Amino acid sequence: MARAATTTDAFNAVAEPRRRQILDLLAQGERPVNDLVELLGLAQPQVSKHLRVLREVDLVHVRDEGRQRMYRLNAEPLRPIHDWLRKYEQAWNTRFDLMDDVLEGLKEAETRDDEHD
Incomplete structure (x- = not known):
């Protein structure tokens, strides 16, 4: 085939x-x-x-x-790809923001642990 x-x-x-x-x-x-x-x-x-x-x-x-x-x-024919991907940008940004929050929390916890040692 x-x-x-x-x-x-x-x-x-x-x-x-x-x-x-x-x-x-x-x-x-x-x-x-x-x-x-x-x-x-x-x-x-x-x-x-x-x-x-x-x-x-x-x-x-x-x-x-x-x-x-x-x-x-x-590059003009790439515009539909760009437009389609833009729909997902907000979801990516939200996930990255959540990851930043988790990492910041981990750093704060590590700093507190270091202060208590």
């Missing part, structure tokens, strides 16, 4: 860790494919495959500069 395409949108495209690494590198600025190959430590065909997927969902734009192909990030 043929495997269904899993890279039809930005959510699925960024599910692959290597593609996230490529986006992280391109977030720092435009780069030629050879730089990406070197920085990622992957073979050029593998990097090109990931770049093709990222281009297909419009996360990466490419332009020719002489004999090189220059890739740059197009």
Whole structure:
């Protein structure tokens, strides 16, 4: 049975860790494919495959500069991911605040114990 395409949108495209690494590198600025190959430590065909997927969902734009192909990030398709994750930010913040309270309580208890020794 043929495997269904899993890279039809930005959510699925960024599910692959290597593609996230490529986006992280391109977030720092435009780069030629050879730089990406070197920085990622992957073979050029593998990097090109990931770049093709990222281009297909419009996360990466490419332009020719002489004999090189220059890739740059197009972050706009990441907006739906950002918007979706924002819903969870309050829950994370609440949990972190609770953890801070517990840690502060532990520090206070340790200080009291040290004062009584």
